[in-house]
Every structure is written in C-alpha cells, then in structure tokens.
Amino acid sequence: MDGKLNTPVFSEALPKVKAKVFNCKGCGAPVTLRAVGLSQVCVCAGCGSIIDAKTEEFEIISKSTKKGHRLQVIALGTRGKIHGTLWEVIGYMERWDGRVFYWSEYLLFNPMKGFRWLAENNGHWSYVLITKEKPETNYAYGQLAKYSGHLYKLYHKGTAELVYVVGEFYWKAKIGEQVKVKDFIRENEILAVEETEKEMIWSVAEYLEAERVRQAFKIDHMPLQVGVAPNQPCPVSPVYQQVLKLWIFFSIALIMVQFFSMLSSSSNQVLKQDFSHTGTASVPLGSLPPDQGKSTQTFELGDEITNVQITLYSKPDNGWLYLQGELVNLESGEAYEFDQGVEAYSGYEDGYYWSEGNVQSISNLPAVPGGNYQINFESSSDKEQLDFRISVARDVPLWETFIWLLVLLSLFPVFMYWRRSTFNMKKWAESDYSPYASNDEDY
Amino acid sequence: MIQTPCPSCGGNVDFKSRFSVFQVCPYCTSMLVRTDMNVEMVGKMAQLAADMSPFQLGTTGRFEKRHFEILGKQKLVYSEGNWNEWYLMFDDGREGWLGEAQGFLMVSFPVKNFMIPDLGTLSAGSMIEIHKESYHVEDIKSVTCEGGVGELPVPGVKGRRSTSVDLVGPAKSFANIDYAGHGDRLYLGRYAEFEELQFSNLRELDGW
Numbered sequence: 207m208d209g210k211l212n213t214p215v216f217s218e219a220l221p222k223v224k225a226k227v228f229n230c231k232g233c234g235a236p237v238t239l240r241a242v243g244l245s246q247v248c249v250c251a252g253c254g255s256i257i258d259a260k261t262e263e264f265e266i267i268s269k270s271t272k273k274g275h276r277l278q279v280i281a282l283g284t285r286g287k288i289h290g291t292l293w294e295v296i297g298y299m300e301r302w303d304g305r306v307f308y309w310s311e312y313l314l315f316n317p318m319k320g321f322r323w324l325a326e327n328n329g330h331w332s333y334v335l336i337t338k339e340k341p342e343t344n345y346a347y348g349q350l351a352k353y354s355g356h357l358y359k360l361y362h363k364g365t366a367e368l369v370y371v372v373g374e375f376y377w378k379a380k381i382g383e384q385v386k387v388k389d390f391i392r393e394n395e396i397l398a399v400e401e402t403e404k405e406m407i408w409s410v411a412e413y414l415e416a417e418r419v420r421q422a423f424k425i426d427h428m429p430l431q432v433g434v435a436p437n438q439p440c441p442v443s444p445v446y447q448q449v450l451k452l453w454i455f456f457s458i459a460l461i462m463v464q465f466f467s468m469l470s471s472s473s474n475q476v477l478k479q480d481f482s483h484t485g486t487a488s489v490p491l492g493s494l495p496p497d498q499g500k501s502t503q504t505f506e507l508g509d510e511i512t513n514v515q516i517t518l519y520s521k522p523d524n525g526w527l528y529l530q531g532e533l534v535n536l537e538s539g540e541a542y543e544f545d546q547g548v549e550a551y552s553g554y555e556d557g558y559y560w561s562e563g564n565v566q567s568i569s570n571l572p573a574v575p576g577g578n579y580q581i582n583f584e585s586s587s588d589k590e591q592l593d594f595r596i597s598v599a600r601d602v603p604l605w606e607t608f609i610w611l612l613v614l615l616s617l618f619p620v621f622m623y624w625r626r627s628t629f630n631m632k633k634w635a636e637s638d639y640s641p642y643a644s645n646d647e648d649y
Numbered sequence: 650m651i652q653t654p655c656p657s658c659g660g661n662v663d664f665k666s667r668f669s670v671f672q673v674c675p676y677c678t679s680m681l682v683r684t685d686m687n688v689e690m691v692g693k694m695a696q697l698a699a700d701m702s703p704f705q706l707g708t709t710g711r712f713e714k715r716h717f718e719i720l721g722k723q724k725l726v727y728s729e730g731n732w733n734e735w736y737l738m739f740d741d742g743r744e745g746w747l748g749e750a751q752g753f754l755m756v757s758f759p760v761k762n763f764m765i766p767d768l769g770t771l772s773a774g775s776m777i778e779i780h781k782e783s784y785h786v787e788d789i790k791s792v793t794c795e796g797g798v799g800e801l802p803v804p805g806v807k808g809r810r811s812t813s814v815d816l817v818g819p820a821k822s823f824a825n826i827d828y829a830g831h832g833d834r835l836y837l838g839r840y841a842e843f844e845e846l847q848f849s850n851l852r853e854l855d856g857w
Contacts, residue, residue, distance in 0.1 A: 223699045224855035243700020244751065246730050260731065262698070292857075317701045317854050318843050320752020338753060338840045339821050376751045378729065404773075404788065 228264050230255055237264075238283065239374060240296045241315045248374035249297075251282070256381075259374060270381050274300045274370040275308045279326075279425050282373045286422035288333055288414070291319055295423070297373030301366045304384075313375060321376060324419070325411060329431030330438060331419045332396065332411035341390075341397060341408060349639065351390040351397055353410070358390030358397040361436050361637045366400065394439040413437040434632040442629060446622040453619045460611055468603040471512075477505040477598035483527060483585045502581040502596060504536065509576040512601040516569045516581070520548045520594035527592055531583030533571060544569040548594075570604065655679060656690045665720055666738045669800040672721075680806060691806065697724055697796050702749060704735055705852040706799045710747075712756050712846060716740045719747065721799030727790045727813070736801050744802060746836065747846075754846065755823065757838025765826055765833045771814055779837065784816035784824045803829075 226239040235252030239245060245259045247267065254270040278298050280286075285294045297313030309327035311334075323334035341353035351358045367384045385400040385407075396411040413435060420428050440446075479502050507514065520527045526549035532541040546569045552561035581596065627642075634640035651664040660676035664683060672681045673694045680691045708719045721736035732750035739745060748755035766777055768789075775786045792813045797805025809829075816824040821840040826833060 223701055223852075241701050243698065243702065243731075260726075315752075317857055318703050318851075320754075320843075338817075338823070340817055376730070 230257065230266075231264060232266055240283070240294060241317075241374060241376070244315075244376055245296070245374035246376055246378050249372045249379075251372050254372075256371070256379065267378070268380055270371045271369065274298075274310075274372075275302070276300055276310050277427070277429060278310065278372070279427055279429060280312055280324075280423045284423050286419075286424070288314075288322075288324075288418075288422055291316060293319075293322060293324075295324075295373070297371070297375050299368060299372075299375075299379065300370040302369055304365050304367055308369070313373065323409070323411075324414075326429060328433055328435065329416060329429040330435035331414040331416055332435075332437060333414050334409050334411040336407060336409045339408075340406075341399075351399075353397050353408075356392055358392040358395070359641075360388065360639045361391045361396070361634075362389040363387070363638070389436060391436045394437050396437045411437060413439060434629065434635075436633060436637070438633065440626055440629045440633075442622055442625045446619075446626050449619050449622050453615060456615055457612065460608065460615065464603075464605075464608045471601045471603040473599055473602050474508070475597060475599045476507060477502060477581075478595065479503060479597075480593060480595045481585070483587050483589065483592040483594060485585075485587060485590060500583055500585070502583075502598075504578055504580045505598060507574060507576050507579055507600050510601075511573050511575045513604065514542075514571040514574045515599045515602040516544060516546070516571070517566060517597045517599070518546050518548055518568075518594060519566045519597070520592060521565050522548065522550050522587065522589055522592055524551050524553070525549070525588045525592070527585060527587045527589070527594055529583055529585050529594075529596075531581050533574065533579055533581050533598075535575070536578040536580060538577070542571045542574060544571060570602075574600075651683075653683075653688050655681065656688060662688070664800055665718075666736075666744055666800060666802070667742070668744045668802040669720070669736075670802055671797070671804045671806075672800040673798050673805070675799075682804060691804075694796055694798070694805075695807065697798065700724075700733070701854060702733055703848070703851045703854060704733075704747070704749065705850070708735075708848055708850050708852070710846040710848040712737075712739075712745070712841065715743075717745065719799075721797060721801040721805065723797035723801055723803070723805040724795040725792050725813075726795050727792050729790075731795065736799065746838070748838075754841050754843060755838055756841050756846075757823070757825065757836040760835045760837050763835050765835055768812060768814070768828045771826075777816070779816075779818070779824055779835070782818050782822070784818045787815045787817050789814045 223242055226242055227236050230237050230250040230252060232250060232255035233253035235250055237248055237250050237257065239248050239259055247256050248259045249256050249270050254272045255266045256268045256270055258265045258267050280295050282295055282298065285292055293314035293316050295312050296315045299311050300308055301311065302308045309325060312324040314322040314324055325332045325334055341351045343351045345352060349360045364387055365384055366387050368379060368381055371379050385402050388399045390397040394413040398409050398411060400407045416428055416431060419425065481500065514533065518529050526547055528547035530545040532543045534541045546567040548565055548567050550563040550565050631642045634642050652661055655662050655674040655677060657674060657679040658677035660674060662672055662674055662681065664672060670683050674681055678694045680694050681688050682691050704719055706719055710717055717737040717739045719735045720738050723734050725732055725734060732748060735747040735749065737745040737747055745756060745758045748757065763779065771786050771789065773786055773788060776783050790813055792811050794805060794807060794809040796807040811827050811829040814826040818824060823838060825836045
C-alpha cells in the first residue's frame with residue numbers, strides 16, 4: 207500500500223461555482239440561479255412560477271403574479287457599486303401597506319458580503335442592511351428605539367404584504383405573506399423591524415441620492431421623485447449647523463466686546479450746567495427769535511477718542527424746549543452738531559389726571575477725540591421763561607448698537623431654522639407620530 | 650497533527666486538530682472515523698451540492714488577532730433553509746466554527762463547564778444567563794446534516810439529526826445549543842464582518 211496519491215481528487219477547491227441556468231417546468235423559459243446554494247426559491251420571469259431552488263429538481267412550489275404594480279427599473283443580473291462594494295441584483299419584489307402605498311425592493315448579492323436590499327419608494331432610494339444587533343425598544347412607551355448608541359423616533363406602524371416577486375430569494379417567498387412593520391427614523395436612516403410569527407427582523411435603511419443609484423446601475427428611466435422621504439437628509443441642516451456655530455461664535459464675540467466696553471468705560475460726567483431760556487412765546491418754531499449765542503463753560507474730554515452723551519433736562523409746564531447746538535473743540539475748531547428737545551403735557555379731564563412727554567432727551571456723538579470743548583447752542587421754546595440743564599458725559603456704554611448687531615446677526619440663522627423646520631414638517635407629514643402635528647388632529 | 654493511511658485507498662490523511670474525530674478522505678471520499686486506537690471507514694461521502702460560498706478547505710483568516718485555518722465543513726439543513734459550518738483550527742490549537750448563513754458570518758467557540766438546560770425548558774423568548782450575560786432564545790429548529798468535507802469534531806455524515814437552539818445576546822453576540830442526544834454542546838460567539846476576518850486563500854468564484 208505504498209501507492210500514495212499526491213493529488214486529492216475530491217476537494218472543495220476543484221468544482222468552480224457559477225450561476226446555474228435551467229428550464230422552468232411551468233413554461234420552459236430559461237431561469238438563472240445566481241446565489242447558488244443560498245437562494246431558497248427562484249421565480250420564473252416567464253410564467254411567475256416560484257421554484258424550489260434547493261434541489262436540482264427545481265419543482266414549482268407556488269405562483270407569483272405575472273405583473274407588478276410598479277416599474278422595475280433595474281434588470282436582474284445588473285451589477286453596480288454602492289459604497290465601494292460590487293452588488294448584483296438577483297431579486298425584485300413589490301410590497302404594499304394593505305391600503306394605498308406600493309414600493310419596490312431589489313435584492314442585492316455579493317458572495318463575499320452577503321445580501322443587501324435597495325428599496326425604492328416614491329422615487330426615493332434606500333440601501334438596506336439586515337442587522338443582527340437587536341435594538342432596545344423599551345423606551346418612551348415604544349416611541350423610541352436605541353440602536354448602536356443612537357435613538358430613533360417612531361415614524362410608522364403598519365403592515366407590508368408581498369404582492370409581486372421575480373428573481374431569487376434567500377427565504378421561501380410567497381405571494382400574500384404579511385409582516386407587521388415598525389419604522390423608526392434618525393437623520394438619514396430608517397431603523398425598521400419586520401415581525402412575523404416566528405421572528406423579528408431588524409434592518410437599517412440608509413438614504414441614497416437617486417442620482418448615485420442611477421449612475422451605479424445605469425438606470426435609463428428613473429421613477430419620479432415625489433415628496434420627502436422619512437430618511438431623506440435635510441438639505442438645509444448641514445448649512446444650518448455651520449451657521450449656528452458661526453452665530454454662536456459671533457454672538458459670544460459681540461457679548462464679550464460689549465462686556466469689555468462696559469467694564470472699561472469710565473462714564474465720566476464732564477459737565478453739568480443749568481441755564482434759563484428767555485424768549486417770545488407762541489411763535490412757530492424757526493421763525494421765533496431763539497435765545498441765541500449761548501455757550502457752556504469749557505470742559506475737558508480726556509485723551510482718548512470716546513463717545514459723548516449730551517443730556518438735556520427740563521420740565522416745561524405744558525410746553526416744549528428745543529435745543530440746537532454744536533460741540534466744539536476749542537483747539538482744532540472741529541464741531542459736532544446735534545439737536546434735541548423735551549416736551550411735557552399734563553392735565554385733568556373726565557376725572558382723570560394725565561401726563562405725557564419726556565423731560566429728558568439724549569444725544570449720542572460717536573468718536574469724539576480728547577481735548578477742551580464747549581457747547582454753543584441756541585434754545586427755542588413756547589415758553590418765555592424756562593429753566594433747563596445740560597449735562598455731558600464721556601465714554602458711556604451703549605446698548606443700542608449691541609442689540610441691533612445681535613438682531614442683524616440672528617436674521618440668517620432664524621431664516622435657516624425656519625427652512626429646516628419646514629422640511630422636517632414635510633418629512634413627518636405622512637407619520638401618525640409627527641412631533642409637528644397637534645394632538646387633537648383626526649386620525 | 651496525526652497522519653494516518655486511509656484504510657480504503659492508502660492515501661495519507663492528516664488529522665490537523667486534536668479534536669477531530671471525523672474526516673473525509675481527500676483522495677477517495679471515504680468517510681473516516683477516528684477512535685483512540687485506529688481509523689475506521691464508515692462509508693463514502695457523496696459530493697455536496699455546489700454553493701456560492703467564498704470559502705474552501707485551507708482558507709485562512711484572523712479573528713480578534715488570532716490566526717485560523719479552515720479544516721472542514723458541514724452543511725446543515727432545516728425546513729426553511731440551509732447553512733454552512735466551517736470548522737476552524739486556531740494557531741494556539743483552539744477550535745472554533747465559522748457559520749455562514751444567508752450572507753451572515755458568525756464565529757463561535759465551544760463552551761465547556763456549563764450546565765446546559767434541558768431542551769424541554771426552553772421556548773422562543775425564554776432567557777438564560779451565560780457568563781453573566783442574558784441570552785434570549787430566538788428559535789428552535791430540527792437540523793439535519795447534509796454531509797461534510799475535510800476534518801470535523803463531529804461526525805459529518807449525511808442524515809445526522811440534532812435540535813439547534815439559537816440565542817441572541819448583547820450587541821452582536823449569540824449562542825447556540827446543539828442537542829444531539831449523545832452530547833449536547835454550547836457554542837458562544839458573535840457576528841463578524843467579512844473584511845474584519847482578513848481571509849486569504851479564498852475560493853475562486855466565477856464572475857466575481
């Protein structure tokens with residue numbers, strides 16, 4: 207017995223596996239079996255016979271309907287790359303929700319990577335992976351599911367019934383088989399569970415841009431895209447996130463600038479002087495000879511360029527006082543004009559006292575350099591005699607600029623937020639669990 | 650490794666794993682069973698139906714940094730389908746299995762020193778604790794062996810029956826209990842991605 211054989215004749219390495227073609231026992235048409243050894247059934251495209259693919263007998267088990275309700279846009283046997291993996295379309299099926307909606311699902315096969323699904327609904331495409339990692343659903347009364355550390359929101363509960371099949375499948379697909387479905391959504395994914403009497407099958411469906419699918423499988427006639435898909439990523443969202451980041455950055459910067467300007471502002475009062483207006487009453491403004499040529503005493507504005515706030519204070523008894531003046535640098539002669547007025551009215555009518563008007567008004571002059579100044583002014587009033595006070599402060603912190611800048615800064619983010627909300631409302635429009643719907647809405 | 654002549658054809662047959670008890674002679678397809686003393690022929694193995702599996706005897710890979718080689722395969726069927734169990738030998742001598750079902754890959758290891766519950770106490774949904782983790786029974790099915798190739802720690806003869814209980818654990822982990830009458834076994838493992846197992850010496854698949 208030393209006739210040792212050197213080459214094993216029986217080895218798994220020897221028989222090359224390839225797709226198998228046989229003739230359908232129902233109609234004689236050639237049927238191709240691609241996932242040999244994995245497919246449980248294959249369906250004859252000619253007569254719709256569902257054939258047992260497990261044995262070489264290829265016996266007919268049941269029948270599919272001859273025609274689908276929708277358009278199959280990728281032919282069986284077509285190959286295309288998604289996320290770098292080459293897939294071959296080996297099965298196509300249509301399901302409906304038992305009420306209105308039909309959708310298409312293409313079974314993708316790669317001997318190394320197994321199976322994936324390519325689902326098409328309303329012209330929106332998803333790349334579906336069956337997952338063996340069971341999500342947790344005991345959150346928020348079943349309104350949330352946790353998978354891979356992320357929470358998904360319940361979007362839909364319903365049924366899915368198989369109405370049309372062609373190609374081959376890794377289970378004994380049968381027309382009319384029903385599953386209970388639940389869809390949870392998060393960003394560009396649908397986490398779905400299909401429940402039969404025997405098992406719960408979880409899957410994750412990632413949204414795919416239609417154009418990518420068209421290019422990958424070289425599809426001639428793409429189904430028309432309608433509405434917003436539950437896992438369609440919001441086109442505004444990434445921009446919004448960026449804008450929001452910038453908004454936060456600039457708001458903080460603005461707040462800090464304001465904060466430091468308030469901290470560093472000395473708000474010095476440099477002048478407080480009382481005057482008395484004398485003139486002619488009851489003459490219209492402008493033509494009335496004003497109380498002319500008055501000046502304040504000289505005051506100093508420090509070394510730096512700061513803002514200057516001029517306050518006029520007076521209490522006319524049912525009347526007004528108007529001041530037109532200029533702040534003059536005594537060294538350079540440069541003048542900053544301003545005008546402001548006060549008015550006060552009060553009375554007793556129908557048993558009520560009333561009063562209106564302002565006894566104080568403020569003028570802000572920005573960026574005034576340091577130096578010696580005085581204010582030259584003329585006053586007008588409907589009173590012949592009226593006391594008033596002018597006070598001047600330098601380096602006064604201002605809120606107005608800050609608030610206006612903040613409002614301007616917020617305009618675009620608010621607009622983006624509105625667009626994002628509009629998109630999400632459309633996304634949730636088909637859901638019974640929309641966070642945007644009011645509770646009293648009819649079901 | 651034990652090398653022994655095939656009692657049928659005299660070709661040299663290797664038992665690479667010390668756990669192997671069964672072998673299909675690569676030269677004459679005789680099914681051989683190893684006992685403590687000798688190797689016995691128990692019949693001829695019919696060739697298994699071809700399938701689109703990318704694996705073959707001699708395929709190597711890595712699981713959690715440990716190198717393994719595929720030594721054998723058994724094909725198992727149940728009412729709803731079938732799957733392959735590839736027998737693995739790791740470089741440190743440990744044995745394991747690579748399950749290949751519906752496009753999913755599972756790597757598992759036999760667990761000793763565990764009190765396996767009676768089959769009658771289990772039903773779909775019931776929970777058992779293994780190594781302080783909860784596992785839920787997913788399904789219980791009758792399984793028949795279609796046959797095997799290479800060397801196996803179980804007799805890979807066609808028609809061998811057992812009851813297989815699949816359990817799901819945390820994350821991607823799973824457990825399987827094989828009730829075979831003569832010796833019930835518990836396997837623990839997890840689902841694995843094709844890429845992470847870094848296979849080499851894969852089978853050539855026409856068109857792929």
